[in-house]
Amino acid sequence: MNKIKETTLNALPPALFLMGPTASGKTGLAIELCENLPCEIISVDSALIYRDMDIGTAKPNATELIKAPHRLINILDPAQRYSVAEFRNDALLAMQDITTRGKIPLLVGGTMMYYKALIEGLSPLPESDQNVRKTIEATADEVGWDVLHQQLAEIDPTSAKRIHPNDPQRLIRALEVYQLTNRSMTDLMATKSDPIPYNVKQFCIAPEDRKVLHQRIARRFQLMIDTGFQAEVEKLKNRGDLHLNLPSIRCVGYRQMWQHLDGDYDFNEMFEKSVAATRQLAKRQLTWLRGWENVHQLDTFSTDNLTKVIKLSESQS
Structure with missing residues (x-):
């Protein structure tokens, strides 16, 4: 030093x-x-x-x-x-x-x-939005977490590799960030x-x-x-x-x-x-x-x- x-x-x-x-x-x-x-x-x-x-x-x-x-x-x-x-x-x-x-x-x-x-x-990530989260959770109930994980892989492949399909808390957050900002969590976390x-x-x-x-x-x-x-x-x-x-x-x-x-x-x-x-x-x-x-x-x-x-x-x- x-x-x-x-x-x-x-x-x-x-x-x-x-x-x-x-x-x-x-x-x-x-x-x-x-x-x-x-x-x-x-x-x-x-x-x-x-x-x-x-x-x-x-x-x-x-x-x-x-x-x-x-x-x-x-x-x-x-x-x-x-x-x-x-x-x-x-x-x-x-x-x-x-x-x-x-x-x-x-x-x-x-x-x-x-x-x-x-x-x-x-990083400058947005505050959580309960309405967005509820919509994501409702979608998961209809199509399953694996489908949502595939969606995440398309918009943010780096986060998808880091987040397991059986980890709904982090999966919801990554999708929520994208829906709120139209930017991936990986992109925002660079700052x-x-x-x-x-x-x-x-x-x-x-x-x-x-x-x-x-x-x-x-x-x-x-x-x-x-x-x-x-x-x-x-x-x-x-x-x-x-x-x-x-x-x-x-x-x-x-x-x-x-x-x-x-x-x-x-x-x-x-x-x-x-x-x-x-x-x-x-x-x-x-x-x-x-x-x-x-x-x-x-x-x-x-x-x-x-x-x-x-x-x-x-x-x-």
Whole structure:
């Protein structure tokens, strides 16, 4: 790093990112950091934003939240949608407030698209339009998602390669963008907003052995079942205004339990599919992180993670 760039970077206020796959121990380490550094936590998790979805999202419990309050959790009803742009705006406002009071923003979670938006900035994509979305969803009900994916391939082949036909949330967004702007998402994403105005130290925590992570995922889902996850989903389902096309209900575990309650799966199938979906989520998160720049690796089972983070957070580069 040259002298001018280094001086500019060090003039920026500090921030810490604690990333990692699901079930890797992020919350525990984050609370330790808050007990040892003047940090305040901002959640970077697209599932923790929803109220009444506590068990299946592994939301920090009441005791943990007393020790270390988390911003950007429980901010939306499950019927609502939340864009990456909305997260970026909310997170930057929270970071500014924390910094103004002389504290360090500690961003914790595994939604890598949120981190990417913070670091690199966002493209000038249009706000979501519920009427357009409903029209797209109605078309999907008539012709199927595969047909809509083929339509996307014609107008935006790059996005079509990136988005799986079984990913309606991202498929709807790509088609919505084109219908609202007459430009492809790929075209619009070529332009970025300003990057994050912070000197960020980034950390990734994960078990070194992937098999151990898989075991932790299975054990955690069993704990969710034991502590009333089915009743939590039943309560959501009984509201009558929620459905499987909503981002909240498509969260891993919730979708599978919902389908079990619909009679699509028996209990054992639901359990296996939920664990498998969570493993796939962890795999995607790790794939993101393998290509991530300037990230310090931490082993879940290391006894000196706290010391490492404190030491590196106090360094000047």
